[in-house]
Amino acid sequence: xxxxxxxxxxxxxxxxxxxxxxxxxxxxxxxxxxxxxxxxxxxxxxxxxxxxxxxxxxxxxxxxxxxxxxxxxxxxxxxxxxxxxxxxxxxxxxxxxxxxxxxxxxxxxxxxxxxxxxxxxxxxxxxxxxxxxxxxxxxxxxxxxxxxxxxxxxxxxxxxxxxxxxxxxxxxxxxxxxxxxxxxxxxxxxxxxxxxxxxxxxxxxxxxxxxxxxxxxxxxxxxxxxxxxxxxxxxxxxxxxxxxxxxxxxxxx
Amino acid sequence: xxxxxxxxxxxxxxxxxxxxxxxxxxxxxxxxxxxxxxxxxxxxxxxxxxxxxxxxxxxxxxxxxxxxxxxxxxxxxxxxxxxxxxxxxxxxxxxxxxxxxxxxxxxxxxxxxxxxxxxxxxxxxxxxxxxxxxxxxxxxxxxxxxxxxxxxxxxxxxxxxxxxxxxxxxxxxxxxxxxxxxxxxxxxxxxxxxxxxxxxxxxxxxxxxxxxxxxxxxxxxxxxxxxxxxxxxxxxxxxxxxxxxxxxxxxxxxxxxxxxxxxxxxxxxxxxxxx
Ligand SMILES: Nc1ncnc2c1ncn2[C@@H]1O[C@H](COP(=O)(O)OP(=O)(O)OP(=O)(O)O)[C@@H](O)[C@H]1O
Ligand SMILES: [Mg+2]
Numbered sequence: 001x002x003x004x005x006x007x008x009x010x011x012x013x014x015x016x017x018x019x020x021x022x023x024x025x026x027x028x029x030x031x032x033x034x035x036x037x038x039x040x041x042x043x044x045x046x047x048x049x050x051x052x053x054x055x056x057x058x059x060x061x062x063x064x065x066x067x068x069x070x071x072x073x074x075x076x077x078x079x080x081x082x083x084x085x086x087x088x089x090x091x092x093x094x095x096x097x098x099x100x101x102x103x104x105x106x107x108x109x110x111x112x113x114x115x116x117x118x119x120x121x122x123x124x125x126x127x128x129x130x131x132x133x134x135x136x137x138x139x140x141x142x143x144x145x146x147x148x149x150x151x152x153x154x155x156x157x158x159x160x161x162x163x164x165x166x167x168x169x170x171x172x173x174x175x176x177x178x179x180x181x182x183x184x185x186x187x188x189x190x191x192x193x194x195x196x197x198x199x200x201x202x203x204x205x206x207x208x209x210x211x212x213x214x215x216x217x218x219x220x221x222x223x224x225x226x227x228x229x230x231x232x233x234x235x236x237x238x239x240x241x242x243x244x245x246x247x248x249x250x251x252x253x
Numbered sequence: 254x255x256x257x258x259x260x261x262x263x264x265x266x267x268x269x270x271x272x273x274x275x276x277x278x279x280x281x282x283x284x285x286x287x288x289x290x291x292x293x294x295x296x297x298x299x300x301x302x303x304x305x306x307x308x309x310x311x312x313x314x315x316x317x318x319x320x321x322x323x324x325x326x327x328x329x330x331x332x333x334x335x336x337x338x339x340x341x342x343x344x345x346x347x348x349x350x351x352x353x354x355x356x357x358x359x360x361x362x363x364x365x366x367x368x369x370x371x372x373x374x375x376x377x378x379x380x381x382x383x384x385x386x387x388x389x390x391x392x393x394x395x396x397x398x399x400x401x402x403x404x405x406x407x408x409x410x411x412x413x414x415x416x417x418x419x420x421x422x423x424x425x426x427x428x429x430x431x432x433x434x435x436x437x438x439x440x441x442x443x444x445x446x447x448x449x450x451x452x453x454x455x456x457x458x459x460x461x462x463x464x465x466x467x468x469x470x471x472x473x474x475x476x477x478x479x480x481x482x483x484x485x486x487x488x489x490x491x492x493x494x495x496x497x498x499x500x501x502x503x504x505x506x507x508x509x510x511x512x513x514x515x516x517x518x519x520x521x522x523x524x525x526x527x528x
């Protein structure tokens with residue numbers, strides 16, 4: 001079976017700061033991988049490499065068997081054209097810490113913008129799909145609202161629906177609940193659990209240990225640009241092998 | 254104080270001949286000048302805004318050739334006086350009839366030269382003012398584009414949208430709240446700068462006044478007529494801009510101060526309640 005994500009020795013630097021120092025990991029189709037780690041360890045950067053929002057400096061990164069952002073001819077890598085990168089990205093959904101809904105569009109238009117403009121889906125069909133998705137995240141009644149009229153938790157669920165409207169084969173979540181008031185976290189996590197149950201392949205950067213334990217198939221602990229430890233979530237959480245993992249978990253648990 | 258003194262002495266000085274001002278205020282030539290000034294301002298601003306936005310988008314392009322071209326344009330058009338640019342376009346456009354005359358050896362083309370004389374200066378003025386304005390609008394538009402949170406572009410990119418599509422659908426609509434208020438200032442400035450077109454014989458407001466006083470020597474009176482019209486137009490634009498700015502301030506500040514009209518209305522209502 002083809003892997004959904006395959007990273008081999010991925011390196012990334014910002015100027016002289018080396019943020020990713022050789023990340024190697026694999027995500028199988030249908031797998032939910034949670035990524036844990038201290039601030040500045042490179043979790044967001046790695047996630048952004050997966051959909052080529054950041055270019056990697058060395059190593060190989062594949063999504064569904066295709067090299068991300070590059071084309072290999074012989075030994076050399078050639079960067080893809082913008083339209084080709086866009087095509088790859090269209091198949092990968094991303095949910096951001098700060099939601100990033102389009103504030104000048106109402107909920108419906110946030111959700112149908114990309115399907116109609118990028119995939120050329122007919123408007124009625126996109127609207128039908130949007131209603132269905134918004135219903136699934138419990139926001140059918142907010143279809144005409146503008147983002148500013150929604151709570152953080154509602155905005156984040158719209159953002160999830162917006163990403164799903166493109167029918168992605170992989171979803172990336174970058175601390176989707178970190179900007180939310182505690183009482184709003186549950187609804188967003190519920191939507192994500194539902195998605196995991198439906199078989200979506202997900203890579204989730206999160207500090208929600210509970211979510212990682214229950215919904216995750218794999219847990220990856222990152223620190224200073226490397227994967228320190230990974231394994232079955234319960235195992236890693238209750239019995240961390242590495243002392244850096246132990247130190248981190250003792251602080252957050 | 255000085256202004257007041259001037260107005261006072263002006264009002265009482267019979268040599269000012271205020272009657273003449275009144276006679277010419279609605280003279281058909283002056284009204285035509287007003288119309289041309291407005292047309293010139295509007296068309297030049299439209300050109301300035303459209304090209305300015307295009308230049309701003311080019312300036313932010315990852316392609317160094319594209320952004321370099323935009324940089325060069327802005328550098329050139331902001332670095333030379335607009336009057337020089339107007340003269341340039343005027344004399345360049347003046348070259349064209351000669352070219353067309355040169356080919357058919359005189360004859361029928363000379364007849365159309367008359368029409369050209371009228372259109373050419375106006376075209377030169379529109380080009381000169383519009384292309385110069387584009388350089389300034391480019392900077393305003395760029396500031397507007399940069400004011401939009403980068404997360405917006407990233408979200409759009411992650412949905413598979415491409416650069417120009419993201420600009421048009423996501424970034425520019427949000428940049429408008431930053432772009433529009435200074436564009437009002439630019440329009441007011443353009444209205445006044447358009448008087449420079451008088452130098453290249455465009456019969457806008459100032460040149461229309463000049464044509465009249467070159468015959469009747471009522472120079473001061475006609476300059477006052479022109480000033481009254483300029484003041485009237487800039488005042489209207491300023492009021493418009495006040496409301497536009499208020500509109501775009503909405504959302505950033507919840508409780509807006511009342512407009513002057515509202516203040517007057519409230520004052521009147523309060524009075525009534527007293528009685
Ligand atoms: N565009 C950038 N330019 C320069 N440095 C950057 C950039 N993006 C990230 N960094 C740096 O890279 C390092 C890793 O950042 P990253 O956002 O990946 O960490 P993180 O693990 O997601 O942290 P957090 O938990 O705080 O979100 C940090 O030191 C950060 O300052
Ligand atoms: Mg992060």
